Amino acid sequence: MLAKGTQMELSNLTVGFVGYGNMAQAIAKGLVDAGVVRGKQIVACAGHFDKLQEATRSLGARPLHSAAEVAAAADVVIVAVKPYLVEQLCAPIANELSNDSTFVVSIAAGFTLERFSSFLPEQAHVVCTIPNTPIAVGQGVLVTESRDTLTDDQREVFTSLFSNIALIERVDSNQLSIGGTIAGCGPAYAAIFIEALADAGVKHGLQRASAYRLAAKMVQGTGALNIATGTIPAAMKDAVCSPGGTTIKGVAALERHAFRGAVIDAIDAVEG
Template identity: 60%
Template sequence: MTTDKLTIGFIGYGNMAQAMAQGLVDAGVLPGGRIVACANHYEKLAANAGKLGVRPLHSVQEVASAADMVILAVKPGQVAKICEPIRKELADEGRMVISIVGGFRMDDYADLLDEGTHLICSIPNTPIAVGKGIMVTQDQDTLTDDQRRLFNQVFEPVALIERLGADLTSVATTIAGCAPAYTAMYMEALADAGVKHGLPRQVAYRLAAMMTEGTGALHMATGTIPAAMKDAVCSPGGSTIRGVAALEKSGFRGSVIDAIDTVEGA
């Protein structure tokens, strides 16, 4: 199987599923017409699916039958109900199943899917919509080698695929999946400060957004650790180090760590 003939099916078509579909279509991985989806409210599904040419279907059975790659994109409490009527279809030798259900790992599917189902658990984040995503992926799966290559072929154009042991996927998902909200708050605060000092709002947003994207891109391109990147901007006695000192005085880094601890229940 290659992406030239692949059909992807979403069971559940909420914000994350739509972000994935958007990223895949915009990146040219496959056209919207080779994506199918079902959801609880068909009229809303049809309206959202129509934006990309995704084909709306009426049932999980239709999606399971039509798709080579089935993506489970429902809430945790819905998984058992969703899987039961399509266990046989999902276990088809030529089909692969991707779970993007928050908090679900391979072991959680032991009693929900038939033996022999080709399954991988991977949690994306919303920047996948613009080809800048992360997929935190459990390093144990039941895919064949060819299916694993296909998974990479489909998602590498739109996301960094980070494979980790089950014991680390939770905190990795918190950093990759929750931190876009924290980063957006930081960008908003920077923009507010710019507006306070006279910048037009949209200019301030653009500066904050591009600075954030560029700093991340610089690390990815060079491998320079964040501490060294910070030091490179901080001239002795300069304005940047004074700002860094003010952030440290306010507990900036401690607050970020506290946010992750809170989500992880530490």
């Protein structure tokens, strides 16, 4: 573990996961595949040790038996358990999570810095985030609470770790939930859209594999174009819709079936 006050170098960093489910594994895979850290720099604990051993094997990460062991070994502790387990697992190791050589990255939905402050000492270094699954392939989003208690060095390490595999989007505390819903739940909705486009392609004679590739690459490319140019989506849509052309006919069909409203309703359903 890095000594107190030492400038953290990624090559010497130990990243620990408290909880090693799908999202934690996506982050670990993204970090290793991008060359940010090596598998041997990752430690993790989870509820079922036998499953943890299997899950960590492919990256060469080290399975541990408890959150206390992870906190003792890691410079960065990623809290990756269900929200109802966060306080239960973190409160007993509050002292270990509050030393100057460790900082906590929460990926638990609904957890802000204010909630952590209710059971961790004020000297704890914490940043709250919500990631999404494309982080596994270096194309993720990490919605990040703008308020944190990291030191300048720790903030630099946080950025160096995650900017390699995700867009770090900082938002106010009261926007963490909606930001996380759009970025975190959005891949499921995008996947449904891709599947629907592919089904339509198959209906009209495309091979299934080809239809999936075309639809997925189109979504990827459209997002990349939007980010690269900063063009608003409405203008991107207009650029493809020639007067009396085929695309505007499809757009009109989507409008008749309340496509936009269905998407907004999906977000409303999550946010309550």
